[in-house]
Amino acid sequence: MKTMDIRTVNVVQYIQPLREGGSLPAIVKADDGFLYVLKFRGAGQGKKALIAEFIGGELARAMHLKVPELVFMNLDASFSKTEPDEEIQDLLKFSVGLNLGLHFLSSAITYDPLVSELDPLTASKVVLLDCLISNIDRTAKNTNLLIWKKELWIIDNGASLYFHHNWPTWETHLKRSFPLVKDHVLLPKATHLLQASEEIKKSIHIAVITEIVANIPEDWLLSEEDVFSPGEIRTAYITFLSTKLSMLDLFVKEAEDAK
Structure with a gap:
């Protein structure tokens, strides 16, 4: 019986790509009003990277380590139609459907x-x-x-x-x-x-x-x-x-x- 409560949200705004990430994740806004780092199913390692990210993050949480909230994120086809950057346009096009988001930790710094x-x-x-x-x-x-509020947070298990x-x-x-x-x-x-x-x-x-x-x-x-x-x-x-x-x-x- 499932007791985990993994929320599903919808992307309402594509804000900016995070180009330091090899798979070109992005900061997006969801319909719950929060910002997330969106990991795309259409990126290099595809859905398997999302699975690894999800399993690694939830195992870390079960060990009482700090992990940003993970959510499933619906991305619709409209975003690729208004994106001028061809690389990002393709990524958005191939990522329509369910992706993975991590709650964005504003002002966090790299460990x-x-x-x-x-x-x-x-x-x-x-x-x-x-x-x-x-x-x-x-x-x-x-x-x-990441270091956020003087605590260590685990990201990127893909x-x-x-x-x-x-x-x-x-x-x-x-x-x-x-x-x-x-x-x-x-x-x-x-x-x-x-x-x-x-x-x-x-x-x-x-x-x-x-x-x-x-x-x-x-x-x-x-x-x-x-x-x-x-x-x-x-x-x-x-x-x-x-x-x-x-x-x-x-x-x-x-x-x-x-x-």
Whole structure:
């Protein structure tokens, strides 16, 4: 039974593109009056990046980490017709339908490992989260972390769960560890990995994983090139994440060794 409350809103105004993002996300206004960073289904990695963003964000929230509210965002065809920039026009055209939005954190600043302060337990939780979801994109070059109101906020999980870009081989990823943890921007500050692991085990279990996966929009699971049905894909996500959760002690050791 679904108890998560993921709101669905409609885009009413395209405000500006965020060109520092590789997939050209944008700041938009929704019909609830709030601003969001809109991640487009028509961008490079398509709907799978939205799924990774959604799963990673909601797992982080379940771990009691700070994540901007995630909403499903309807985009209609009218926006592409009035956009003068051809690149953005195409992106809007290919993104008609349900996209993903993150609540816009006004005046937030990018996390800087040399300047920003961060408690070691939070750092440890983020490191282990990224081990669980195979997130290769939380490095010093691109932290994908924000400081807002003196707290750390997690954004941009779209590069995680990369096994889903090739479904025929997905099971080969099940037992793999995460050696790329050595490049994680927060690894030097992650000195409470064991405690973080115990807290994650208390807050994340199969029911939490199942509920998050159940909330992925059916439309995002439909793709001409995929060999599995939406139901089979949901089962694969649950299997992958629950298997990684069972490897948490291994991830702790791997992260400790990487230091």
